[in-house]
Each structure stands twice: as structure tokens, then as C-alpha cells.
Amino acid sequence: MSDPIKHECGIAQVRLKKPLEYYQEKYGTPLWGFYKLFLLMEKQRNRGQDGAGVAAVKFDMPAGEPYMFRERSVKSNALDRIFKDTLKQYQKLIRNGEVLPDYVPSIKRKFDFAAELYMGHLRYGTSGGYSLSVCHPFFRRSSWPTKNLILAGNFNMTNTAELNESLIAIGQHPIFATDTQALLEKVGFHLDEAHDNLYRYLRDEGHTNDEIARRILTGIDLPKVFRKSAESWDGGYALIGGIGNGDSFILRDPLGIRPAHYFEDDEVFAAASERAPLMTIFDKSLEDIHEVPPGHIIVVTKGGEVTKSVFREPEPEPKQCSFERIYFSRGNDADIYKERKALGAGLCEQIMDGIDRDLENTVISFVPNTSEVAYFGVLAELRLIRRQEVKTQILEAAEKGELDAAKLDELVMKNWPRGEKIAHKDQKLRTFISTENSRNEMASHVYDVTYGIIKDNDNLVCVDDSIVRGTTLRKSVLKILGSLNPKKIIIASTAPQIRYPDCYGIDMSELGKFIAFEAAIELLKEKGKKDVIGEVYRKCLEAEKGEAPNTVNYVQEIYAQFTDDEISAKIAQLVYPYDTSWKGELQVIYQTVENLHKALDGHDGDWYFTGNYPTPGGFQVVNRAFINYYEKAKGRSY
Structure with a gap:
């Protein structure tokens, strides 16, 4: 990522x-x-x-x-x-x-x-x-x-305020710090209750104090404590x-x-x-x-x-978190390794279309290092595609009587996928410079590149885990890749477009920071559909006030106006490094949700991409996130 x-x-x-x-x-x-x-x-x-x-x-x-x-x-x-x-x-x-x-x-x-x-x-x-x-x-x-x-x-709990209110209702005085504190007090209340109920029962049964103390130590029913504690947890x-x-x-x-x-x-x-x-x-x-x-x-x-x-x-x-498989967990897990290779393979048809099937003049690489396994998947699948093409061409040449050593050299020795280590993440730079322009200048040097590999007529394909904000692409990655002067750069994301906030443990809840959302808003303005933005805001407000269903993701209406390809094309425009000397073509391609599910069989938590939240709290968070965006309010939406 x-x-x-x-x-x-x-x-x-x-x-x-x-x-x-x-x-x-x-x-x-x-x-x-x-x-x-x-x-x-x-x-x-x-x-x-x-x-x-x-x-x-x-x-x-x-x-x-x-x-x-x-x-x-x-x-x-x-x-x-x-x-x-x-x-x-x-x-x-x-x-x-x-x-x-x-x-x-x-x-x-x-x-x-x-x-x-x-x-x-x-x-x-x-x-x-x-x-x-x-x-x-x-x-x-x-x-x-x-x-x-x-x-x-x-x-992450989406309903911490509600949990705190339930504690207040039973006479507690919770400190509104974090959802962890709310859970601790909720579980603690029912743990105290289990202890006190057991104590009273044993006392009324006539047991001695020593016997009561001994039996309490082995008599707490933790599953029952959590059955009561977790009844209203959303997250x-x-x-x-x-x-x-x-x-x-x-x-x-x-x-x-x-x-x-x-x-x-x-x-x-x-x-x-x-x-x-x-x-x-x-x-x-x-x-x-x-x-x-x-x-x-x-x-x-x-x-x-x-x-x-x-x-x-x-x-x-x-609804197991798909981001665990795409990026968060260590890639040395056997299943995750296979899945990440499959995610890379799922991009290959789009990559082949993007390079006009010209593997001879294309270099495949990856950025950042966590994309390396998916990069291996891309190379493996491209080689498979090319082998199938060569097989078909050999059979056709043999049928026509045109198969000889020269023809085999032409078919077998050319147009094969080329993989290279192009981007290198440099040591993290210290942020002691105070001016914004200077900080941005430093950020542009986070990555370094391998020189002398890319030719002017080469396409450069870089595999990325996912693209959330596009900030690093804009300020660093594309500038340094453009310095190699490729004919075309393709950034290939193994994840679909991240369109919606998470509220279950990942810190990305501000809609306005998502490059896919930024692209959709720009398209609405360009196409004369700006009224859709105000209409979605109205619906989100009504849902929060209880005047409309609060388990509907109204932000989906923002994206429904355009195809995935239209949004991807606009993203490419938004992240293009116009302030550099590179004037080549840039394309950004994303994994399809269908291919995501094929690669991550059994890990269907995809609300970041589809907006289909698995709990009521998720819908409330996404609508609140849009309200915050519209009202220019900063901070998390849960």
C-alpha cells in the first residue's frame, strides 16, 4: 500500500x-x-x-x-x-x-x-x-x-456512545475515553454481577466463608458473562x-x-x-x-x-476482513501467499489490454515492497498467458507448414514478460522541516529507482496493494517513475477502488481523503450533476435524525452515476505528475470485486469497496462520514 x-x-x-x-x-x-x-x-x-x-x-x-x-x-x-x-x-x-x-x-x-x-x-x-x-x-x-x-x-465499536449510555443507565459514571474503556466497564459490570450472585447463592446455602471463597474461584461462567456483555456490541x-x-x-x-x-x-x-x-x-x-x-x-x-x-x-x-488478506497480515502465511498471487493474476487481462499485449516492450515491477507477492502472481499469470499464445501460434504455423527454427525463435524467444525491481523505498526521512513545500519536496524522495532498465519505448507496470488516498502516488511514486521516461505507466491495484470508510478497526473513515471519492465528486461537477451531492447530504441527515432508513448507504448514489472505468480514468488525471518533465501516458487499473472474491475465497468483508456493511453501525458511520465531508468537519466519523 x-x-x-x-x-x-x-x-x-x-x-x-x-x-x-x-x-x-x-x-x-x-x-x-x-x-x-x-x-x-x-x-x-x-x-x-x-x-x-x-x-x-x-x-x-x-x-x-x-x-x-x-x-x-x-x-x-x-x-x-x-x-x-x-x-x-x-x-x-x-x-x-x-x-x-x-x-x-x-x-x-x-x-x-x-x-x-x-x-x-x-x-x-x-x-x-x-x-x-x-x-x-x-x-x-x-x-x-x-x-x-x-x-x-x-x-472498533461503532456504538461506543450507546454502550456508555447503557452504563450510565445502571448507575455507573464511565469516563468517555475509548471503546476499550466502554467494553472494560461493560464486561466488568457483568463480571461483578456474576461474582455477587454466586456469593449470595453460596452464602444462602449455608457454606462457610472459606468454602465460598474456594468455590467462587472456580465458579465464574465467563461465556455467560460475555453473552450478557456483548448483546448490544456493534463492530x-x-x-x-x-x-x-x-x-x-x-x-x-x-x-x-x-x-x-x-x-x-x-x-x-x-x-x-x-x-x-x-x-x-x-x-x-x-x-x-x-x-x-x-x-x-x-x-x-x-x-x-x-x-x-x-x-x-x-x-x-x-464477513472476514478482506484487507487482512490483501495487505495487513504477514505474507508468509500459506493461504495468504496464494491469495495475494491470485490477486496479482486477476489483474493480468486488464494489464494486457493496457499494454496492447506488447510484453516485449513492457517492464513489470511493484511498489511498495508489500506488493511483491502479488507481483509474482502477475508474472506467473502473464507467462501462462504468453505460453498459451505461443502454443496456439506454433500449432497454426505447423498446420500451414511454416514451422522452422527461425519461426520458433520468433515465437519462443520474443514477447515474454520482463520483471525488474524498479522502485526502492528509501530510509524514512526526518520531518524537521516546517514549511509545507519543503516537506512535500522531501516526501517526493521517499522512493528511489533503478536507472538504466527502462527504454523510451517501454511501458512500465507497477503493482500496488491498494490505493487509498493517492497522496504518495502524486507526491512521490509517479514523479520518480516518470523520471525514467517510460512511454506509459500503469499502476495496477490488487484491491478494488476504496470508496467507503471502515469502522471496524482500520483508520480510514474520512471520505474526502479517498482518491476514488475525490474522482467521483469531480466527475459529478464536470457532468453537471452537482445536485446529486446535495441530495445525498439531505438523505444522510434524514437518516441520522431518524426520518429515513438508517441502514441504507446513501453514499453509493455518488458512485452510481459512473462506471468503474470512468472513475479510474479520473483518478489517473488527479494523480498525474503534471509538475514534472514526463509527458507519457498514465493509466490506473483496479481489481474487480468479482476477481477479489475469487482470490479471497471465504473472506467476503468488502464494504470498503462495495459499501455493503455487515452491521447497522457501518451504515450510520458512512452516512455520518458524508455529512462530515459536506460540512467540512475533520476527524473520524465514529
């Missing part, structure tokens, strides 16, 4: 099934789980660089001893800072003689992160700013173990957490919008946002890793029992 956008978060959970002494004996350290947590987070660093946090729960600590711990950071290299600083504390304990390296009980008692349950979170901020106070995991503390709650997740979410008695959980929204994977063996239960890191860190095969089913919660009790149950009825048609 040449346009950087804030997106996603990463979650990681490690629940040891054996005593710490087991890991000391087998792996040489009781901190085996802690190290695994770090590696699991490191392999998902792509999912969040605004902050990081880790939490730990120790089992069977004596009364009066702390048993739940947390470290967070929003500084640069937050993940490294947390683990380095934490391990420095451990080394200091050893130097001071407070911990005996070979005596596990001393380590567990003195070192905060010598624990049986670990949780980690990598944050990309989509709400609440970037301060430490909004960095996961979140804690809700109590002197009762079963009322202590840790929560972290990859999610996409994958949550991990735990309570002070040692029970842990991972759950996923009923549409499966946000990803979540797990595995278990006799040593550990582990979970993460992505499958490949679990395979790499724990040396597991593809078959060992499972998806958390939509609408399900998996609980690991303090006693080690693993249960999977429904907390919200799964939707009959899941």
Missing part, C-alpha cells in the same frame, strides 16, 4: 499448562512463556507501532502477594523497550541476590513476569489518541480475584483477557471480521491475530493452528480445562 494508513492491532496470548519448574527443567528457563510472548508479538510487529503492552497473571500466590502485572509503552520501539526494561529488572534481582536463577519459587515470587498466563498487545491507534492511558491491556482492579479483569483487543472485534483467578479467554465477533487463531498442546495454549507467527514460534504445522470460530469464546480455566462455546450467535454469512 503506497499510502500508509493506520490499521489493525495485534494480540498475543500464552497460557502455560505446566508448573514453571517444568519449563526450567526442559528449556532451561522458567521464563519460557515470557520469551514466547515476546517472539509472538515481534512476529506481529507489522500490526501496531503506536504502542505495546504486556500483562501477566501468577497462579497460587500467597494472600497479600501481588499476582497481576502490566507494562505498557507508547515510546518508539515500545515492544523492545518493554522487554529489555523488564529483563533488566530480572537481572538486577539476580545481581542483588534476591532471586536464585536455579530456584524457581524465588523467581516466581520476586520477578513480576514469572507467571503462568501472559497477554500482549500491539497498538495502532484508531481512537482515543496515543497516550499511555489508552494503551492495552486495560486493567479493572479489585481485592476479589474474580473481579479483576484484564482486556486487550483488535477491534468487529477479537478480544483476549483474563481474570484474577487464572481463567483466560479469547473471543471473536459473530461475523468473524477481525482475525484470531489459536492452538493447544500438552504444554501451552497460545493465541494470536495471525496464524503464521504461531506456527513459527511454536514450531507447529498448518493443521495444528485453528481459527477462533465467529461468535465463539474459548476459555482456559485455571485448572487447565479448555472449552469453546457460543457467546453470540454466529452470522450465517461471515
Whole structure:
């Protein structure tokens, strides 16, 4: 994705099934789980660089001893800072003689992160700013173990205001910070309720205080707590957490919008946002890793029992985020790698049309590096197309008696796809220059190119993951590619046109920043259809006031006036580098929604491209986004 956008978060959970002494004996350290947590987070660093946090729960600590711990950071290299600083504390304990390296009980008692349950979170901020106070995991503390709650997740709720109102209605005084805080208090309320109901029941049954305390520790029904808590949640979410008695959980929204994977063996239960890191860190095969089913919660009790149950009825048609497959998740996952190659292959007929099938004078490349796998898919498919053409031509020549060595040279040795590494992303430049023109000048040098490859009569095709705002194309990529003076540049996006905002975990909710929306608005003005803009604004206002259906995406009417090709052509005009000496032709092509679904079989979350939102909150967000655009209001629409 040449346009950087804030997106996603990463979650990681490690629940040891054996005593710490087991890991000391087998792996040489009781901190085996802690190290695994770090590696699991490191392999998902792509999912969040605004902050990081880790939490730990120790089992069977004596009364009066702390048993739940947390470290967070929003500084640069937050993940490294947390683990380095934490391990420095451990080394200091050893130097001071407070911990005996070979005596596990001393380590567990003195070192905060010598624990049986670990949780980690990598944050990309989509709400609440970037301060430490909004960095996961979140804690809700109590002197009762079963009322202590840790929560972290990859999610966005579209109805945070409604959730806060429901808390106010039951007498709480929520702090309107983030949707995470709203969820924490909502779950915390029902957790308190479950604890108090169990306490009263056991007390009325005549049990002693010791018996009540013991049975409460094993009697909290976490699936029931979340069934009550999540009744009104609207959004996409994958949550991990735990309570002070040692029970842990991972759950996923009923549409499966946000990803979540797990595995278990006799040593550990582990979970993460992505499958490949679990395979790499724990040396597991593809078959060992499972998806958390939509609408399900998996609980690991303090006693080690693993249960999977429904907390919200799964939707009959899941809407797993397609952007996960196109761009966000690491491409070394076996399925994602194949899908990205298929996305590249899906562009090839449009590419062949764009170059007039002249492969001999065309160079295929990619920008940025995350497009590389799709680029391989383009090359593979173009070679397949060309082989089929050559086969047909050879058979025709043989039938006519014209097949000889010269003819074979002509057919076999020419017009084959040429792949080259043309664009290179330079080291990130510092933004210490204050004037806008100077900053833009610096931005234009983010990419560098390979010189001496492109000839004046060459077409240059660059594969991109997706084009959101077009800003980097305008200010950097096309300027530097144009300096090579190709006859024609084709930017080929493996994603369809991004037309609508996301509200389920990706920070792209301002319509006016989408290049496809900008193109559609320009076309409306050029074609004398400017009244459509005002009409859509009126409908969005009526929907927000309850005077019109609020589960209709009225912004679709903006795009309905034009074909996809018309909008793509206008996008090419908008991003063309007119302020350079290059005067060649520019074409921007996009994946079709049909080919997207073919490539990403089973991952049908496509509301960014189609506007077909899977929850009521999505429709409210898109209409509010248009109101904000029309009224020139800045900021998120949820």
C-alpha cells in the first residue's frame, strides 16, 4: 500500500499448562512463556507501532502477594523497550541476590513476569489518541480475584456512545475515553454481577466463608458473562483477557471480521491475530493452528480445562476482513501467499489490454515492497498467458507448414514478460522541516529507482496493494517513475477502488481523503450533476435524525452515476505528475470485486469497496462520514 494508513492491532496470548519448574527443567528457563510472548508479538510487529503492552497473571500466590502485572509503552520501539526494561529488572534481582536463577519459587515470587498466563498487545491507534492511558491491556482492579479483569483487543465499536449510555443507565459514571474503556466497564459490570450472585447463592446455602471463597474461584461462567456483555456490541472485534483467578479467554465477533487463531498442546495454549507467527514460534504445522470460530469464546480455566462455546450467535454469512488478506497480515502465511498471487493474476487481462499485449516492450515491477507477492502472481499469470499464445501460434504455423527454427525463435524467444525491481523505498526521512513545500519536496524522495532498465519505448507496470488516498502516488511514486521516461505507466491495484470508510478497526473513515471519492465528486461537477451531492447530504441527515432508513448507504448514489472505468480514468488525471518533465501516458487499473472474491475465497468483508456493511453501525458511520465531508468537519466519523 503506497499510502500508509493506520490499521489493525495485534494480540498475543500464552497460557502455560505446566508448573514453571517444568519449563526450567526442559528449556532451561522458567521464563519460557515470557520469551514466547515476546517472539509472538515481534512476529506481529507489522500490526501496531503506536504502542505495546504486556500483562501477566501468577497462579497460587500467597494472600497479600501481588499476582497481576502490566507494562505498557507508547515510546518508539515500545515492544523492545518493554522487554529489555523488564529483563533488566530480572537481572538486577539476580545481581542483588534476591532471586536464585536455579530456584524457581524465588523467581516466581520476586520477578513480576514469572507467571503462568501472559497477554500482549500491539497498538495502532484508531481512537482515543496515543497516550499511555489508552494503551492495552486495560486493567479493572479489585481485592476479589474474580473481579479483576484484564482486556486487550483488535477491534472498533461503532456504538461506543450507546454502550456508555447503557452504563450510565445502571448507575455507573464511565469516563468517555475509548471503546476499550466502554467494553472494560461493560464486561466488568457483568463480571461483578456474576461474582455477587454466586456469593449470595453460596452464602444462602449455608457454606462457610472459606468454602465460598474456594468455590467462587472456580465458579465464574465467563461465556455467560460475555453473552450478557456483548448483546448490544456493534463492530468487529477479537478480544483476549483474563481474570484474577487464572481463567483466560479469547473471543471473536459473530461475523468473524477481525482475525484470531489459536492452538493447544500438552504444554501451552497460545493465541494470536495471525496464524503464521504461531506456527513459527511454536514450531507447529498448518493443521495444528485453528481459527477462533465467529461468535465463539474459548476459555482456559485455571485448572487447565479448555472449552469453546457460543457467546453470540454466529452470522450465517461471515464477513472476514478482506484487507487482512490483501495487505495487513504477514505474507508468509500459506493461504495468504496464494491469495495475494491470485490477486496479482486477476489483474493480468486488464494489464494486457493496457499494454496492447506488447510484453516485449513492457517492464513489470511493484511498489511498495508489500506488493511483491502479488507481483509474482502477475508474472506467473502473464507467462501462462504468453505460453498459451505461443502454443496456439506454433500449432497454426505447423498446420500451414511454416514451422522452422527461425519461426520458433520468433515465437519462443520474443514477447515474454520482463520483471525488474524498479522502485526502492528509501530510509524514512526526518520531518524537521516546517514549511509545507519543503516537506512535500522531501516526501517526493521517499522512493528511489533503478536507472538504466527502462527504454523510451517501454511501458512500465507497477503493482500496488491498494490505493487509498493517492497522496504518495502524486507526491512521490509517479514523479520518480516518470523520471525514467517510460512511454506509459500503469499502476495496477490488487484491491478494488476504496470508496467507503471502515469502522471496524482500520483508520480510514474520512471520505474526502479517498482518491476514488475525490474522482467521483469531480466527475459529478464536470457532468453537471452537482445536485446529486446535495441530495445525498439531505438523505444522510434524514437518516441520522431518524426520518429515513438508517441502514441504507446513501453514499453509493455518488458512485452510481459512473462506471468503474470512468472513475479510474479520473483518478489517473488527479494523480498525474503534471509538475514534472514526463509527458507519457498514465493509466490506473483496479481489481474487480468479482476477481477479489475469487482470490479471497471465504473472506467476503468488502464494504470498503462495495459499501455493503455487515452491521447497522457501518451504515450510520458512512452516512455520518458524508455529512462530515459536506460540512467540512475533520476527524473520524465514529
